[in-house]
Amino acid sequence: MTETLSPPPPPPLSAASPERVTGDRAHHLEEALLPPLVALLIALIAGDALILIFGQSPGPVYRLLLEGTWGNWYGFGQVLYKATTLAFTGLAISLGLRAGLFNIGAEGQLAAGGFGAAITGLLLPASVPSMVVAVLAMAAAAGGGGVVGWVPGALKARFGAHEVITTIMLNFIVLALLNWIVAAHVHVPETLHTPEMHGGSLARLADISARFHGSAANLTILLALAAAVLTGWWLFRTRAGYDLRAAGLQPDAAEYGGIRVRSVWVRAMMMSGAIAGLGGVNYVLGYKHYYEEGFAGGSGFLGIAVALVGRNHPLGVVLAALFFATLSQGGLAIHALVPKQMVEVLQGIVILAVAAAVPEVRRLLQATRREDER
């Protein structure tokens, strides 16, 4: 199964000399960008069809979608807020894919991270400075997600249990476990959430600029950008990243190069889980200040789409997170004309189309390249 799970070959980020490499680079870029573009086109056509089915015309709907997202500060803030969580889960999944592992457990890891942060904020006495609470809660978020990620990594390394199945199953287990803890021990009566934290909340963008008033966007966005930069640095600049990518691309060659592939798996899953867990900070520290059942709301699964469309590159992931967040928020904006669920359909179509277009585009490009050589 691993064969098909390995991620598409990434564009190389090694030091490049200018001229000779341009052809090679251009091919890589083409191979990386073409599938998302094809997918976007297909999604647009499907979107038109849905809009027409609902008796509206596409033009006004798309205009509304853009105005409601990038056209005003509140909408833009909401896009940023949603993109922040998606950036974390997308980064988490793409890090796993770089190591040749498909982490479908981001949903549970995200929840565990949010829970860890909320509980830390709850357990620390009110006298602890808010700054310290925030840092400790973030560490707890990474720790919570990391532990949930570690389990399937260790099961794969030790028993060869396939991470796709174990992470799916762990999602259900973790969510059920958290629900039980919250319901049985720490919930506010009549609600599904924990009490508010004593401190550690992060400033909202609205606190800095009133124009964002009402939107949930908060400073976690900086943490997300830092995570993207760090992930990129770690993957492409460090020795450990070199080992991880080698293990993902060609496990046999990695083993030959003295890399212990199994420990790479465990480490990668743990880091992937930790990054997904950090995503919980956005909701818990940045927005509600408590853990609530179901707050992850599918961001862990959408992260798969983000990683896929972002082609497992941190920059691509950030852009893809913005794209999917725009769709999510845009759904609310167009609700007056067509059901907001239309964007969920579009998200599904984009994933399906990218998944089908990636191998197809690679095959077509290789065929044309071979023609060129003749």
Added chain:
Amino acid sequence: MTDSRTGSPAVAMRGIDKRFGAVRANRGASLEVTTGEIHALVGENGAGKSTLMRILAGIYAPDAGTVEVSGRDVTGWSTAQSISAGVGMVHQHFMLVPPLTIAENVVLGREPKRGLSVDMARAVLEVQGIAEQFGFDVDPRRCVKELSVGEAQRVEILKTLFRGARILILDEPTAVLSPPEVRDLWRVLRRLRDGGGTILLITHKLDEVIEVSDHITVMRQGRTIDRMATAGTTPGEIARAMVGRDVALVQDVMQPDRRELSHPLADLSDTPYVLGVRDLVVSAANRARAVDGVSFTVAPGEILGVAGVEGNGQTELIEALAGLRPVVSGAIELRAADGARRDITSLPVSERGELGVAHIPEDRHRRGLVLDYSVADNLILGSQRRFTRGLVLDAARIAANAREKTRAFDIRPSDPSLAARTLSGGNQQKVVIAREMGSDFRVLLAAQPTRGVDVGAIEFIHAQLRAAREKGKAVLLVSAELTEILALADRIAVMYRGRIVSILARTDASQEILGPLMTGAGADGVSAA
């Protein structure tokens, strides 16, 4: 049966071209096989024999040329068509579904039915009937995964016979068989021929050709070189046709070294060795003792060649020495520069590397290179720990290393930022060699170092191996090419079925002496004709 003198030949292939990407597997190849004969298709590795047969079996369509079976033009037919026309192929790698029973494997795709279901009782009876007819002793209800290699091969033959094959193609059928199993196979093939069947045998073992075939077609570099009757020819003639005169270039490259051997056999026991292997046992997925108690030493300034038919434990031996495969029992020892012995039997790959073990793996695409990494990044694979500044890879030193190695080893194109995938086979191998031999090492494990590279690269690689010997390195060379072993090695160890059956000084060895040893003649007393 048509009369073989006057009727159409069983198989006639003319002007067959087939290329895979940049590789031209067949160029104008032809083949004519008379009905009711055993016809051997011989040639070196990569001569295009398997491709030609896969075209005949409908697995590939030829780019050019025509295929006729019993006088009918069948060019570009499908597998299903070839099967129903009575062509059956037994692949080198068995095409069996392990969890299914023998009967299920045999009838797959052509199941006898009773109502809507498979009539398994009839399937079992039919398979048993065919098996008995050809002297096979198999229980059709057994699971294929429990079978020995020899039994699995019989199931493959049964599959073709069940489909009424009149033309049977066998691709290197003896590569995995023991001598008694080989004898059984010959018996079956003769019986098939005597019953009017036509048999096409792909092989590169001359003793087999002489023993069973009626006619021989020789292929070389994708072309058909010669067709001869087996009666009245000699192994020498066939070998000459296989290697050929117009590959004199290769002959030059393969020219044995005429220098004085620095370590005559007599002295070896006294010389300090660098690599010592004692009673090594290594297991593989399908064999418990793929390496079965092997002992040898390699001295400084020596190339020890390991000759043998592929699949006799060479791969497992090298992987165990490199640390890629666990050792069941026995010991591997490395002697440091100061003469101190170091037991490396269970050290991880990276530590062996640090102690000076370099390794050119037999499969550069799978192991030797990360194909999507740049040449520069590939040039540090295995020593990446030494190219760091703290946690970070030292880009400047990696670039400098890449510049130096691409120049010193003439890797083309000389741009180290290209992905290794984009290089030609020869240059990819140079990357591996530059990495493994470009820094200080004590022992070199070279497995099939010239496989699939062009003549120029072969010459270069051989020069590198000789240079390493001059510098006093210990080299263990595993090669399927006897000519390569004879050209480079100071001593030659012959492996057969996981054991070293003989170690000879180069001066005592020749193709004629090694050939029988490689097929187990020395060990089991089997005649190699």
Added chain:
Amino acid sequence: MRVIDFLTQTIRIAIPYLFAAAGGVIAERSGVVSLALEGFMLSGAFTAALGAYFSGNVWTGVLCGIAGGLLFGLIHAVASIRYRADQIVVGIAINLLVVGLTRFFLRLAFESSSNSPRIAGLDTHGGLGHPLIWIGLLVIPVLTWVVYRTPFGLRVRAAGEHPEAAATLGVTVSRIRYVAVAVSGMLAGLGGTYLALDQHQFTDGMTAGRGFIALAAVIFGRWDPMRAGLACLLFAAAETLQIQLQGTQAIPSQFVQMIPYALTIVALAGVVGRSTAPAALGRAD
């Protein structure tokens, strides 16, 4: 009486699992990863409700439910076989897609964001007196026969274990897989149909992870129809127990919910009898 009640309720809960797990077994045995069972079920539930509502006839609903599952089964097959898309990604995409589509068309057809109006359904008064239930109980024995006794089943097993070997014998592996995945969509769609008819309506997200429980049953049952069927009954029994113990607070319901998933992980880790997938599972060709 309590024993009879328990068994009856267990079977009623098990029916959708049995349908979906049967679909999972056939698809995975042919070599295609079955993460979209949840989506197939949900689409089947929706189209069944649609058909039953507009025709007022249960059996029209059943046919529509099968068609709904088939549609997404075919989408899965085209994407993963024709376009060689990653089967895992395709499965997840279909699950997301179906959630969105059912919600969209729920609005379009019934102008509701949560549920359909009441539809004709299974009027069994808590018993087992409906053909759909009997079909559900028969699906596993029939599947066992298909997989182990028919030419198609033999080819499915060969395609999932060693597609190259099947291909050399003239078996068209892609065609076998198309059929297997399409059948898996229809079967899982039937599972969803049962849910909608049993509850006399479609509600948003009504499958609630049942497709994944069915997948867990497939893996826990080691890809064998009989064992997978037994796993479905086991999981359903645990659920029944939890429902009947509700109020007594003996075991928190969340722990009962975890049972299928935890058992699956245990099975995969090989603690109790190693679970081995078809050798070619997930490989594009």
